[in-house]
Amino acid sequence: MNASVHDEHVPDEAWRRVHPVTPALKGWKSVVAVVVIVGYQAADDVRSAADLLGGPGWLIALGIVLLVALVGWGYAAIAWRHMRFAVTDEAVHLHSGVLFRTQRQARLDRLQAVDVVQPLVARLVGLAELRLEVAGGSGSGVQLAYLREPDAQALRSELLALAAGLRRPTAATAPAAHAPGTVSTPVDPTAHAPADVGTPDATGSTSAASPVPVPPASSIPAFEEAPEQEVYSLPMPRLLAATLRSATVVGLVVLVIGAVVAAAVSRDLGALAVLFPAFVGFGGALWGRVNAGASFRAALSPDGIRLRHGLTEQRAQTVPPGRVQAVQLTQPLWWRRKDWWKVDINVAGYGQGEDASRATVLHPVATRDEAATALWLVLPDLGVPEPRALVDAALSGVDDEGGFTPAPRRARWVDPVSWRRHGVRVTRTALVIRSGRLIRQVAVVPHERTQSLGMEQGPLQRRLGLASFVVHSTPGPVAPRVDHLDGRVAAALLDEQAERARTARATARAEQWMRERS
Amino acid sequence: MSTEPTTARPPEPDPASSAGTTAATTNASLPFEPAGVTWTAVSPRLAAARLTTIALVFGPLVLVLAALALATGASWLWVPTGVVVLLALWGAVLVPRQVRAMAYAERADDLLVRRGILFRSLVVVPYGRMQYVDVSAGPFARRFGIASVQLHTASPATTASIDGLPPAEAARLRDRLASRGEARLAGL
Numbered sequence: 001m002n003a004s005v006h007d008e009h010v011p012d013e014a015w016r017r018v019h020p021v022t023p024a025l026k027g028w029k030s031v032v033a034v035v036v037i038v039g040y041q042a043a044d045d046v047r048s049a050a051d052l053l054g055g056p057g058w059l060i061a062l063g064i065v066l067l068v069a070l071v072g073w074g075y076a077a078i079a080w081r082h083m084r085f086a087v088t089d090e091a092v093h094l095h096s097g098v099l100f101r102t103q104r105q106a107r108l109d110r111l112q113a114v115d116v117v118q119p120l121v122a123r124l125v126g127l128a129e130l131r132l133e134v135a136g137g138s139g140s141g142v143q144l145a146y147l148r149e150p151d152a153q154a155l156r157s158e159l160l161a162l163a164a165g166l167r168r169p170t171a172a173t174a175p176a177a178h179a180p181g182t183v184s185t186p187v188d189p190t191a192h193a194p195a196d197v198g199t200p201d202a203t204g205s206t207s208a209a210s211p212v213p214v215p216p217a218s219s220i221p222a223f224e225e226a227p228e229q230e231v232y233s234l235p236m237p238r239l240l241a242a243t244l245r246s247a248t249v250v251g252l253v254v255l256v257i258g259a260v261v262a263a264a265v266s267r268d269l270g271a272l273a274v275l276f277p278a279f280v281g282f283g284g285a286l287w288g289r290v291n292a293g294a295s296f297r298a299a300l301s302p303d304g305i306r307l308r309h310g311l312t313e314q315r316a317q318t319v320p321p322g323r324v325q326a327v328q329l330t331q332p333l334w335w336r337r338k339d340w341w342k343v344d345i346n347v348a349g350y351g352q353g354e355d356a357s358r359a360t361v362l363h364p365v366a367t368r369d370e371a372a373t374a375l376w377l378v379l380p381d382l383g384v385p386e387p388r389a390l391v392d393a394a395l396s397g398v399d400d401e402g403g404f405t406p407a408p409r410r411a412r413w414v415d416p417v418s419w420r421r422h423g424v425r426v427t428r429t430a431l432v433i434r435s436g437r438l439i440r441q442v443a444v445v446p447h448e449r450t451q452s453l454g455m456e457q458g459p460l461q462r463r464l465g466l467a468s469f470v471v472h473s474t475p476g477p478v479a480p481r482v483d484h485l486d487g488r489v490a491a492a493l494l495d496e497q498a499e500r501a502r503t504a505r506a507t508a509r510a511e512q513w514m515r516e517r518s
Numbered sequence: 519m520s521t522e523p524t525t526a527r528p529p530e531p532d533p534a535s536s537a538g539t540t541a542a543t544t545n546a547s548l549p550f551e552p553a554g555v556t557w558t559a560v561s562p563r564l565a566a567a568r569l570t571t572i573a574l575v576f577g578p579l580v581l582v583l584a585a586l587a588l589a590t591g592a593s594w595l596w597v598p599t600g601v602v603v604l605l606a607l608w609g610a611v612l613v614p615r616q617v618r619a620m621a622y623a624e625r626a627d628d629l630l631v632r633r634g635i636l637f638r639s640l641v642v643v644p645y646g647r648m649q650y651v652d653v654s655a656g657p658f659a660r661r662f663g664i665a666s667v668q669l670h671t672a673s674p675a676t677t678a679s680i681d682g683l684p685p686a687e688a689a690r691l692r693d694r695l696a697s698r699g700e701a702r703l704a705g706l
Contacts, residue, residue, distance in 0.1 A: 135672055348672055451673035452643040455549060459636050467549045472673035491549035498642050502627055505646060
């Protein structure tokens with residue numbers, strides 16, 4: 001234990017470590033990277049590579065790989081030694097870094113989402129990564145990799161319960177049952193102590209006085225996982241069909257036809273060679289979509305929306321109530337006949353990660369009913385007597401159907417294709433924005449989630465007396481705006497919406513969703 | 519100070535340069551004139567600062583081009599010189615108008631920021647949504663005695679920056695915004 005990283009807010013015995021196998025899993029990446037790079041270089045000249053591998057070069061190559069592996073694993077092991085985390089009632093504390101030490105505190109009342117992510121290799125050995133998102137901008141989340149899967153799930157339940165405002169039972173009642181289990185990984189000391197022999201007893205192992213709720217086999221965990229109810233799931237055939245009906249596939253088909261025609265005209269099969277990289281690229285994109293959307297399931301629990309998806313890398317997301325900042329339903333042109341919709345959400349903290357586009361999907365391919373259900377998940381009360389009629393009008397209506405305020409007729413001069421679709425409807429709880437004719441879009445922003453508002457006007461719009469109304473939301477796929485409204489309507493909307501957002505915020509539910517607002 | 523509050527219809531002597539703010543507001547500009555809002559214009563020294571920047575960027579360029587044209591005697595070199603001079607002149611005409619179009623207003627619960635002549639925009643930032651406030655002043659700005667205040671919400675789309683405030687006013691606004699933000703603090 002390093003004395004320089006001391007935190008007086010956290011009792012020493014509350015510190016935990018991630019699973020000792022972590023360095024091995026992480027160290028692999030450097031080995032793979034080196035092998036790929038070297039292999040790529042050598043593949044330029046197959047014969048020389050073969051010569052090299054034929055003689056003593058084999059041993060040299062093997063030696064280099066081993067050396068890199070040792071260095072990679074060694075570094076990962078040191079990094080593992082320096083990484084510790086602790087969960088208190090208010091925050092998650094994370095200490096990490098070898099040369100440059102970082103101490104991070106993520107406040108639980110600012111918790112935006114908790115994900116359990118399992119890459120393929122981790123899943124094979126039963127480990128998982130826990131990711132906490134707080135709304136602090138890029139790289140502000142806390143990533144705990146890797147934990148044993150049951151531990152990760154227990155920790156998730158604990159974090160959600162604490163963030164919801166529940167308090168852990170007093171230390172006297174909980175740990176008595178598992179006092180013997182004082183070795184190795186703190187989270188589950190009794191059941192798996194022999195398996196985790198590598199754990200040095202450095203962080204102050206989980207002692208009997210630990211306030212951390214440890215779920216041993218013999219007693220009830222301090223926080224049980226909140227019960228959940230499945231709301232919808234995505235059948236694989238629909239995902240495949242929807243993926244095939246994408247612009248990517250259309251582009252590929254066009255390319256194939258073009259190449260075949262070119263080859264036929266020029267009587268030179270060389271033109272077909274262009275297809276190989278195209279197949280690789282497009283195939284990769286399509287595979288990514290199928291991989292991310294496979295076995296997509298959504299459930300509702302007191303802790304919020306639960307999403308599970310992924311083929312090779314599995315991901316279980318939990319977004320607590322009131323954390324979704326905006327919803328968007330999109331229908332690409334090729335999905336119109338099937339009436340399928342993609343549902344995206346803005347969640348603060350998801351917006352900037354490396355795989356943000358995976359985390360912000362609420363439903364990859366929804367039927368109209370499921371799209372309405374997905375919207376209901378986020379916003380149970382749409383603030384109108386007949387929510388379904390409103391959703392239908394928003395999804396496929398034009399002009400003033402469904403009580404929408406449309407763009408005036410003169411807007412056709414600036415947007416001849418889809419001016420009839422531009423429209424906005426204000427309900428008691430949310431702002432519903434409709435747009436797009438070829439690619440239909442509907443965005444819904446709850447009033448209390450509005451960050452700021454804007455109005456824009458270009459020279460053409462000014463001549464026509466039009467203005468665009470913009471709602472600023474947290475970073476993410478949804479950027480709600482209504483184009484080409486009548487100028488006065490837009491100004492009135494801006495004024496009223498500022499007022500509405502203010503009153504909605506005043507009555508919004510507390511950040512800690514299981515506590516009464518004080 | 520040069521930032522005395524002006525009303526929605528400031529007494530602008532030059533009609534050509536005040537398309538958005540004069541009494542001659544057309545119907546089309548009405549959306550950007552919410553009722554009962556007292557706009558505060560930014561300091562005209564911002565225009566001076568920006569004009570200086572233009573002069574510093576385009577001046578040497580024009581000189582070099584002209585010198586080249588004279589030295590080589592190539593008459594076609596006068597064409598780019600002329601283009602650069604025209605660009606600089608256009609900027610010089612535009613900048614004072616742009617600066618005059620920039621204004622902000624503090625309301626009871628939100629801050630309004632307005633800018634632009636050709637492409638206009640108006641941003642409403644509720645105090646309770648502010649995450650932090652930046653006050654910054656570059657070397658030029660300091661020389662001209664101005665600073666800029668930028669408001670940040672949880673949304674990167676909130677482009678509410680007020681350039682060209684006298685430092686005292688910038689500090690006052692910063693403290694005012696911070697205290698109002700605290701009073702109306704909300705989560706996300």
